Amino acid sequence: AQKITQTQPGMFVQEKEAVTLDCTYDTSDQSYGLFWYKQPSSGEMIFLIYQGSYDEQNATEGRYSLNFQKARKSANLVISASQLGDSAMYFCAMRPATGNQFYFGTGTSLTVIP
Amino acid sequence: SQTIHQWPATLVQPVGSPLSLECTVEGTSNPNLYWYRQAAGRGLQLLFYSVGIGQISSEVPQNLSASRPQDRQFILSSKKLLLSDSGFYLCAWETSGGSEQFFGPGTRLTVL
Numbered sequence: 001a002q003k004i005t006q007t008q009p010g011m012f013v014q015e016k017e018a019v020t021l022d023c024t025y026d027t028s029d030q031s032y033g034l035f036w037y038k039q040p041s042s043g044e045m046i047f048l049i050y051q052g053s054y055d056e057q058n059a060t061e062g063r064y065s066l067n068f069q070k071a072r073k074s075a076n077l078v079i080s081a082s083q084l085g086d087s088a089m090y091f092c093a094m095r096p097a098t099g100n101q102f103y104f105g106t107g108t109s110l111t112v113i114p
Numbered sequence: 115s116q117t118i119h120q121w122p123a124t125l126v127q128p129v130g131s132p133l134s135l136e137c138t139v140e141g142t143s144n145p146n147l148y149w150y151r152q153a154a155g156r157g158l159q160l161l162f163y164s165v166g167i168g169q170i171s172s173e174v175p176q177n178l179s180a181s182r183p184q185d186r187q188f189i190l191s192s193k194k195l196l197l198s199d200s201g202f203y204l205c206a207w208e209t210s211g212g213s214e215q216f217f218g219p220g221t222r223l224t225v226l
Contacts, residue, residue: 004157033213045158045217052213069146091157095213100146100165101173102215104157 002027004092013082020067021077023092023107027082031078031097037065039089039107048090051075053097082112087107116141116180120205120218127225129207133192137205145207147188148215148223149180152202164188165210200225 003026013019025034036048051059051066059066067076075094079086092105121136139145146165148156148194160173161179170180181189188205202222206215 016201035214037217043204043220043222045204045206047214048214050214091159100163100171101160102148102158106157 002094002096002103003102004086004094004103004105006092006108008108009106010109010111012111012113013079015084018031018078018080019082019110021090021092021104021110023075023077025073025075025092025094025103027073027096028093029096029098033095033097034066034068035075035095035102036064036091037091037093038086039091041088045091049077063104065092074093079110084114086110087112116207116216118207118216118218120203120221122221123219124222125224127195127223128206129197129225130136130194133190133195133199135190135203135205135223137188137190137218138186139188142186142207142209144185144210146210146212147182148208149188149190150204150206152204152220154201158204162190188199193226197220197225199223 005024032053034051038046049061049064051068056074063080065078089107091107095102117140119138148163149161164182176191205218206221208215
């Protein structure tokens with residue numbers, strides 16, 4: 001069975017500081033993709049970053065980086081130099097290489113404090 | 115560039131009434147299309163997905179149905195809404211064989 005766990009329901013970070021949002025996953029598939037999405041209060045889901053299970057390098061996209069530890073089955077999102085606009089819900093998701101389903105975690109609410 | 119639209123943005127319906135939510139994608143052909151529901155403060159639950167016209171896969175048994183009458187149109191329907199159908203409905207698309215999914219702006223449904 002596929003499962004995504006985000007253990008931090010809410011996080012606070014000071015503006016300009018870095019923050020790590022935790023995500024662990026459980027799968028028996030050998031090939032899969034890991035994703036992070038941002039959901040601001042408007043509701044739209046915004047794709048942030050992707051990591052393939054066979055990628056040796058951690059993915060980076062601007063201020064976002066994914067700390068991928070395959071043996072521990074973790075895919076934490078690191079946001080550097082937090083901005084007020086980063087305040088939102090953040091969802092971790094996994095997609096096995098076979099099949100069409102994304103599996104989402106329950107999300108972490110991030111609040112950036114000025 | 116590709117865009118995805120959802121209509122309506124918000125909807126308040128009485129229990130037992132019908133439902134039709136529409137999702138359309140522009141700027142791409144033969145996308146895979148998805149319907150998700152997000153209950154308040156929760157993650158996303160996949161409801162339906164479609165890999166082509168007339169091809170619908172259901173992930174969760176419920177009183178909802180989906181149809182794909184055109185390549186870039188995906189419709190979520192119900193004949194009789196339940197209170198538990200309240201939530202935020204998101205449509206998403208991806209290229210066939212692609213990785214990330216791109217989401218629409220969502221429809222907030224309240225069933226009273």
